[in-house]
Amino acid sequence: MASQNRNPEIRKDAVNNRWVIFSPARSRRPFDFKSKANPNPNNQSECPFCIGHEHDCAPEIFRVPPDPSSASWQIRVIQNLYPALSRDVAPPNSSAPNSTGDVAISGFGYHDVVIESPVHSVHLADLDPVGVGEVVLAYKKRIDQLRCHDSIKYIQVFKNHGASAGASMSHSHSQIMALPVVPPSVSARLDSMKQHFDQTGRCSLCDIRSNDLLIDESAHFISIVPFAATFPFEIWIVPVDHSSHFHDIDGAKATDLGGLLKLMLRKISLQLSNPPFNFMIHTSPLKDTSPAQLPYAHWFLQIVPQLTGTGGFEMGTGCQINPVFPEDAAKVLREVCIP
Amino acid sequence: MASQNRNPEIRKDAVNNRWVIFSPARSRRPFDFKSKANPNPNNQSECPFCIGHEHDCAPEIFRVPPDPSSASWQIRVIQNLYPALSRDVAPPNSSAPNSTGDVAISGFGYHDVVIESPVHSVHLADLDPVGVGEVVLAYKKRIDQLRCHDSIKYIQVFKNHGASAGASMSHSHSQIMALPVVPPSVSARLDSMKQHFDQTGRCSLCDIRSNDLLIDESAHFISIVPFAATFPFEIWIVPVDHSSHFHDIDGAKATDLGGLLKLMLRKISLQLSNPPFNFMIHTSPLKDTSPAQLPYAHWFLQIVPQLTGTGGFEMGTGCQINPVFPEDAAKVLREVCIP
Numbered sequence: 033m034a035s036q037n038r039n040p041e042i043r044k045d046a047v048n049n050r051w052v053i054f055s056p057a058r059s060r061r062p063f064d065f066k067s068k069a070n071p072n073p074n075n076q077s078e079c080p081f082c083i084g085h086e087h088d089c090a091p092e093i094f095r096v097p098p099d100p101s102s103a104s105w106q107i108r109v110i111q112n113l114y115p116a117l118s119r120d121v122a123p124p125n126s127s128a129p130n131s132t133g134d135v136a137i138s139g140f141g142y143h144d145v146v147i148e149s150p151v152h153s154v155h156l157a158d159l160d161p162v163g164v165g166e167v168v169l170a171y172k173k174r175i176d177q178l179r180c181h182d183s184i185k186y187i188q189v190f191k192n193h194g195a196s197a198g199a200s201m202s203h204s205h206s207q208i209m210a211l212p213v214v215p216p217s218v219s220a221r222l223d224s225m226k227q228h229f230d231q232t233g234r235c236s237l238c239d240i241r242s243n244d245l246l247i248d249e250s251a252h253f254i255s256i257v258p259f260a261a262t263f264p265f266e267i268w269i270v271p272v273d274h275s276s277h278f279h280d281i282d283g284a285k286a287t288d289l290g291g292l293l294k295l296m297l298r299k300i301s302l303q304l305s306n307p308p309f310n311f312m313i314h315t316s317p318l319k320d321t322s323p324a325q326l327p328y329a330h331w332f333l334q335i336v337p338q339l340t341g342t343g344g345f346e347m348g349t350g351c352q353i354n355p356v357f358p359e360d361a362a363k364v365l366r367e368v369c370i371p
Numbered sequence: 372m373a374s375q376n377r378n379p380e381i382r383k384d385a386v387n388n389r390w391v392i393f394s395p396a397r398s399r400r401p402f403d404f405k406s407k408a409n410p411n412p413n414n415q416s417e418c419p420f421c422i423g424h425e426h427d428c429a430p431e432i433f434r435v436p437p438d439p440s441s442a443s444w445q446i447r448v449i450q451n452l453y454p455a456l457s458r459d460v461a462p463p464n465s466s467a468p469n470s471t472g473d474v475a476i477s478g479f480g481y482h483d484v485v486i487e488s489p490v491h492s493v494h495l496a497d498l499d500p501v502g503v504g505e506v507v508l509a510y511k512k513r514i515d516q517l518r519c520h521d522s523i524k525y526i527q528v529f530k531n532h533g534a535s536a537g538a539s540m541s542h543s544h545s546q547i548m549a550l551p552v553v554p555p556s557v558s559a560r561l562d563s564m565k566q567h568f569d570q571t572g573r574c575s576l577c578d579i580r581s582n583d584l585l586i587d588e589s590a591h592f593i594s595i596v597p598f599a600a601t602f603p604f605e606i607w608i609v610p611v612d613h614s615s616h617f618h619d620i621d622g623a624k625a626t627d628l629g630g631l632l633k634l635m636l637r638k639i640s641l642q643l644s645n646p647p648f649n650f651m652i653h654t655s656p657l658k659d660t661s662p663a664q665l666p667y668a669h670w671f672l673q674i675v676p677q678l679t680g681t682g683g684f685e686m687g688t689g690c691q692i693n694p695v696f697p698e699d700a701a702k703v704l705r706e707v708c709i710p
């Protein structure tokens with residue numbers, strides 16, 4: 033379609049009040065899983081994310097360790113070759129609705145890929161805690177660069193693992209998208225946490241620890257199944273100390289988080305037979321808040337194994353149906369024995 | 372798990388303010404697609420929805436034509452054998468949060484199945500407009516029964532077609548769920564439409580007709596691709612005359628809707644190679660509003676072909692990425708030639 037050469041656009045209609053990103057470039061991206069049924073293809077020779085294939089990728093932003101002249105690297109942060117948002121269009125300056133209440137703004141933003149390992153067959157959970165911590169610190173470093181842009185309002189870090197979790201590339205990676213708007217789920221979450229704070233004087237995530245729902249803990253983080261988990265075996269990793277923004281994490285905490293994240297990924301892999309999964313870092317919007325902490329906003333990392341599909345009920349209502357009670361999922365995950 | 376015998380429960384946490392239905396019974400339901408890759412299995416001999424297998428189903432609520440002693444029928448509305456909500460528990464009477472802000476209420480509600488044809492291989496789009504209209508009227512009749520219950524706040528009609536759209540049964544059917552709470556997407560939609568009305572004095576769906584986005588029209592309905600379609604080739608069928616509640620439809624309009632719905636399903640089937648799809652009827656909450664119309668609320672039917680997956684970005688932000696501009700999708704669908 034001719035529109036594949038059009039710039040991306042972000043639209044909101046007057047009925048749902050929900051932003052949607054229109055991005056014709058996305059339809060050109062490759063899909064390297066042989067079939068959805070085979071989540072571990074061995075097509076290393078063609079993989080642009082493998083070491084030695086750097087020239088097949090969109091430009092590098094930085095690498096770890098940070099020597100661009102060296103042939104070896106541990107992590108690469110690169111531009112996404114098929115970005116949903118474009119860094120080359122003008123940032124939106126207003127979003128006034130037209131006469132029918134519809135809003136369209138330019139699809140300005142950043143869309144990067146974090147290659148988590150130089151080796152095709154190495155997954156995130158195969159790295160040691162320090163190695164996973166280095167990936168966490170790469171997210172932080174890139175966010176620190178992106179949040180300098182005045183037009184960036186929110187930054188979403190996420191990972192897709194396995195074709196049924198949406199991944200189109202099998203080489204271990206995650207993604208970072210910097211957005212010119214605060215997305216709807218984020219506003220709703222912040223509003224809800226603020227409401228709880230206004231009513232109780234407490235942050236809802238500072239109080240979340242519960243024996244029933246606890247899976248594990250480390251020096252600075254706990255892992256739990258949330259009280260109203262939207263998916264079976266959903267896990268939240270929550271910093272024990274109050275913190276609004278993920279990017280305030282330091283090196284020691286990143287390694288500690290790396291250890292707990294690795295443990296959770298190994299537990300779901302063992303218990304649930306290496307399921308496809310997503311993880312998302314839920315942080316706070318930028319600007320209006322910095323540099324101060326928001327007393328009601330507390331960042332966390334959500335892990336969702338993809339075990340059940342969804343259907344028309346969930347699309348219609350925004351309400352999920354979960355067959356597994358959180359207490360039962362937490363007990364199972366607490367008791368998984370890691371060899 | 373022992374909890375499979377527990378009653379369903381509806382929970383909301385203090386972070387996301389989103390209802391989730393916990394329903395252990397759901398994990399027992401059968402899956403009759405041989406594999407997700409084979410969306411048209413021929414396992415008629417075991418299908419409980421086929422004529423002659425009525426005894427393998429949960430109890431019948433009514434049939435069309437309405438003679439329960441006759442061996443023949445055209446449509447059956449039955450209870451779901453693995454209901455997400457239970458009609459046998461006490462309706463919730465309050466939803467006060469506990470000290471951590473979490474809410475849990477009893478999983479009261481109704482969950483029914485509409486079997487759209489006695490014959491395994493006949494799909495909804497194979498019926499004639501009057502036949503599709505009869506299915507629409509069966510939805511209305513069942514809603515009219517359910518909305519008498521004081522505790523029912525919203526009723527969601529939806530259809531899953533094909534395994535990737537969530538269907539576990541291949542025999543043509545849809546579902547009706549009656550809920551004791553107004554779900555989050557519905558409140559958000561109503562708030563957004565009310566805001567548009569307050570600002571402009573107009574209903575956002577009365578004004579939605581646009582030449583660019585129009586696909587087809589009938590005497591009482593138009594079909595369009597919405598301005599901010601969340602999915603490629605998403606279609607809305609909207610009544611031309613203002614109407615808040617789907618259940619106010621009459622026989623003539625139901626047949627007219629049947630014709631346009633059939634046409635849209637045939638168009639996506641031809642143009643997009645018989646894709647899996649969902650449809651959802653988006654109507655208004657019950658009680659507080661009836662009998663009067665709400666000037667800002669206008670019901671519609673949304674059809675979503677399942678062409679792309681989603682990933683961590685969408686789960687994290689609630690914001691979809693759509694590679695196809697609505698104007699382009701509308702042009703393609705307008706021009707599909709139905710033989």
Ligand SMILES: Nc1ncnc2c1ncn2[C@@H]1O[C@H](COP(=O)(O)OP(=O)(O)O[C@H]2O[C@H](CO)[C@@H](O)[C@H](O)[C@H]2O)[C@@H](O)[C@H]1O
Nearest residue numbers: 080089090112113114192198199200201680681682683684
């Ligand atoms: N040579 C190269 N150089 C640089 N980048 C390259 C590249 N080759 C491919 N890429 C990019 O690498 C990324 C790989 O990402 P994932 O496998 O996590 O899923 P993807 O973003 O395709 O879509 C999933 O995640 C998104 C966001 O959640 C959903 O919209 C979608 O439906 C789901 O399938 C793609 O975004 C692709 O554009």
Ligand SMILES: Nc1ncnc2c1ncn2[C@@H]1O[C@H](COP(=O)(O)OP(=O)(O)O[C@H]2O[C@H](CO)[C@@H](O)[C@H](O)[C@H]2O)[C@@H](O)[C@H]1O
Nearest residue numbers: 341342343344345419428429451452453531537538539540
């Ligand atoms: N003998 C019998 N008598 C009566 N009823 C019977 C029956 N045998 C099966 N059923 C019911 O028939 C229904 C068939 O429904 P669908 O195929 O549309 O999808 P399902 O509800 O399973 O799940 C999809 O839709 C739901 C709701 O959107 C999602 O939660 C889920 O992930 C997705 O797979 C099931 O709900 C099942 O319980």
